[in-house]
Amino acid sequence: MLTTNNFNPSLAHHRSLAAAETIIIEHEKITLSQPVWDSFPDALENPPAKNTKLTEAIALHNKSVVQFSINALNTGLRCKAFDSG
Numbered sequence: 758m759l760t761t762n763n764f765n766p767s768l769a770h771h772r773s774l775a776a777a778e779t780i781i782i783e784h785e786k787i788t789l790s791q792p793v794w795d796s797f798p799d800a801l802e803n804p805p806a807k808n809t810k811l812t813e814a815i816a817l818h819n820k821s822v823v824q825f826s827i828n829a830l831n832t833g834l835r836c837k838a839f840d841s842g
Contacts, residue, residue: 789797
């Protein structure tokens with residue numbers, strides 16, 4: 758039973774942070790088959806030309822980043838990416 762007598766906010770914060778870091782690490786990893794792995798360097802060096810879907814995805818990404826920045830500034834959210842010094 759969790760009561761105010763045995764609740765440790767520091768421990769809860771540590772566990773939440775550890776769980777978040779685990780989720781982030783899991784989502785940063787990708788597994789490629791051998792044929793895809795073999796073609797990966799070539800795809801980096803010789804990317805395909807932009808197509809409509811890629812152009813739309815880039816525009817959506819840029820819009821999302823701008824909207825996040827505006828929201829962060831409006832709410833006073835502090836983020837190292839936005840700190841000038």
